[in-house]
Amino acid sequence: MELCPNLGDASYVKLREGGRIVSMAAIVAVAVNIDGRREILGITVMPSEAETFWADFPRSLTRRGLPGVQLVISDAHEGLRAAARKVPGAGWKRCRVHFQRNLLARLGKTHKPVVSAVVKTGFAEKDPDEGLARWREVADNLYERFRDVAEPVDESERDALAYMVLDTSLRSKLHGTNPLERVNK
Numbered sequence: 001m002e003l004c005p006n007l008g009d010a011s012y013v014k015l016r017e018g019g020r021i022v023s024m025a026a027i028v029a030v031a032v033n034i035d036g037r038r039e040i041l042g043i044t045v046m047p048s049e050a051e052t053f054w055a056d057f058p059r060s061l062t063r064r065g066l067p068g069v070q071l072v073i074s075d076a077h078e079g080l081r082a083a084a085r086k087v088p089g090a091g092w093k094r095c096r097v098h099f100q101r102n103l104l105a106r107l108g109k110t111h112k113p114v115v116s117a118v119v120k121t122g123f124a125e126k127d128p129d130e131g132l133a134r135w136r137e138v139a140d141n142l143y144e145r146f147r148d149v150a151e152p153v154d155e156s157e158r159d160a161l162a163y164m165v166l167d168t169s170l171r172s173k174l175h176g177t178n179p180l181e182r183v184n185k
Contacts, residue, residue: 010049025049027057036169041066054083062087071162076102093162096123106148115149118142122153128164135161 010025017024025048029041042061046053058072071091072084075098084092100119104112122138125131135157142150153160 010046013045015045022047025053027054029057029061034167049077049079051079051082054079055086058083058087070166073163076159091162091165092159094156094159096160099156099160103149103152106152107146111146115142115146119149119153122160125164126168128161131161131164132157 010027012023013026014021015024016022025046026043027046028043031039031041033039042057042064044057044060046057054077058069062069069087069090071093072087073093073095074080074084075095081092084090100116103119104116107115118138118141122131122135125134135153139150139154139157142153
């Protein structure tokens with residue numbers, strides 16, 4: 001059973017530790033199995049979102065028998081990205097929703113709908129080679145009017161399209177971390 005875990009933002013919770021209240025990062029891993037079903041793999045509480053803590057969580061899932069992780073999906077948190085690189089055989093994909101939010105934050109209100117629509121076309125292709133070609137086209141077209149947005153699009157093609165190597169039937173479940181964020185709520 002090969003899985004694609006979502007390890008996204010931590011939710012901070014107040015806990016009693018040593019007679020005082022402290023803020024701790026609650027982390028949940030949600031996966032999509034080869035049948036396309038989402039499963040909660042594990043939950044942990046950590047002092048922070050530092051790389052050392054993030055790295056321990058995927059390793060603990062592996063020690064408990066998690067097999068065949070192909071892709072880790074998350075926001076661009078550096079600690080989590082570094083931890084994902086340590087998962088043997090797994091790639092990393094940036095959450096599509098977080099990616100687009102970060103891009104659109106660089107624009108004025110009037111340009112957001114147009115740029116959002118253009119960037120979404122970069123995710124629309126089914127074939128990996130066509131997807132990469134379309135992504136290049138999107139980046140190139142954005143350079144003409146929106147350089148501040150074009151550069152991150154240009155630099156992120158590998159991370160944004162990492163899910164395209166997987167079966168097309170699973171891709172709709174692998175766009176981002178929204179299912180995980182719903183669990184966190």
